[in-house]
Amino acid sequence: MQLESATYGDDIDQNAHPHMKARGPFSIGADDLSAGLKAWRLWTMLGWNDILQRYRRSVLGPFWITLSMALYVMLLGVVYSRIFKMEIALYLPYIAVGLITWGFISGTTIESCSAFVDSSGIIKQIRLPFTVYVFRVLWRSLIIFLHTIVLIIPIGIIFGLKFSWADILIFPGLILLFANQMWVGIVVAVLSARYRDVVQLIATAIQIAMFATPIMWPASSLGTAQIIAQVNPLYHLIEIVRSPLLGEAPPLLSWLVVIGLCAVGYLIAILLLSRGNRRIVYWL
């Protein structure tokens, strides 16, 4: 069976049309994923426009994100450093990086739930790879993340964080985090298009997970119960970004856990995308 739709732009591979041929349980989803990646010009544009849309008439624009995160981190940093009896120069950078990274994880996960539902008007008119709508959400969240992670510079200056070579590990860390959120986004987008309760379920889970993960408290405060942090994949996901920014190389285990998560996650995401491809539009 062949269906050659021409609504893809020049930079979208027309041969990757998901209806074209059924080669195996993964091929349709893999085609959608690669066609979606190739359409980067479209989703970066849509994602950026979403940000503009949100802040268009405000004076500070997207820097509201920076400002509100700065206030949030300052307040929590001061209060919780007292509660945990930690030195503020150690605690504030820790909680800042943790909260900012967590914001990216929770934001991408929750907003991806409505990726297809919010774009149902487009989906019912123009044939685009489904991953385009997920990547639009991710791009939007990445812009927000970049507007908040810059806070590490003034924080570093105030609290005397020194540059170390471990800082460079932030780049593979960020790439891995982004890659991980891509599969998470695809999975929750497909599932919540079909089952509308998934959004609520995930919002609840994310809220609880924030307190069960070492973000506001250091993993060391668990004492002998380190296992609580180590079995939590979210801990490792944060650690690959947080450690380098605080001047330490992340533990090898954290890298391995995230790479493993991605391997399993992409299998699930591509399988769901393959199975859902011909049905998603009918669920909207």
Next chain:
Amino acid sequence: MAHINLRDASVEIPVYAVGNNSLKTMLLRKAVGGRFGRSGSNVIITALSGIDLDIHDGERIGLVGHNGSGKTSLLRVLAGVYPPTKGEVNVVGRVSPMFDISLGMSVDATGIENIKICGALWGLSKQEIEAGIDDIVDFTELGDYLNIPVRTYSAGMLLRLSFAIATLRQPEILLLDEVIGVGDAEFMKKAEGRLEKIASRANILVVSSHSDDIIRRLCTKAIWLNQGVVGAFGEVESVLSAYHAG
């Protein structure tokens, strides 16, 4: 060469009633051994059933039928957004599905920004959009308005803009769900001219309409859809009379 071929194509749309779209229903069904929630849970609408259709290069097809007869579903199948749940669909050629021409408009963005965003959604490359901006400025006569947010536009101005963007690309297959009809008389004339120019250059046109006049004027053949099946397909006059008789 554009070509459309449908073999026994059907579209069955599951309708999930409130609560049916939820995890609870699925889990409960599992928990109580497959009985709960099944009775009457999966209402299925058969939007199209066993459609066989061959549309060749150069043909202009009018779609007629009552509301809910499957005209929009058929157009969505041709646009590639509704995969057939049974049968085969083969569409060869660049398709422009003009169902909702204001697709992707952001009210707070300026006219120019919307040209870029919507143009990209319509599948235009950056170069095509840049090259088309002058054409849009000419056609819409919006002038300086293009530099301010479209939320300040009147309905007519907004229509001019979205129409100009949607018609920027010359498709091989043009799909129209009801011919666009708002705006002042002068603009209507201009829009009709532009649409007819694009339609005449397209290799295949499929247009659904409730107006016999439009079908007679634009089309060489017609399809009468009746409750998801083809009631008649052929010469415009004979299909129209079958439709009005049936």
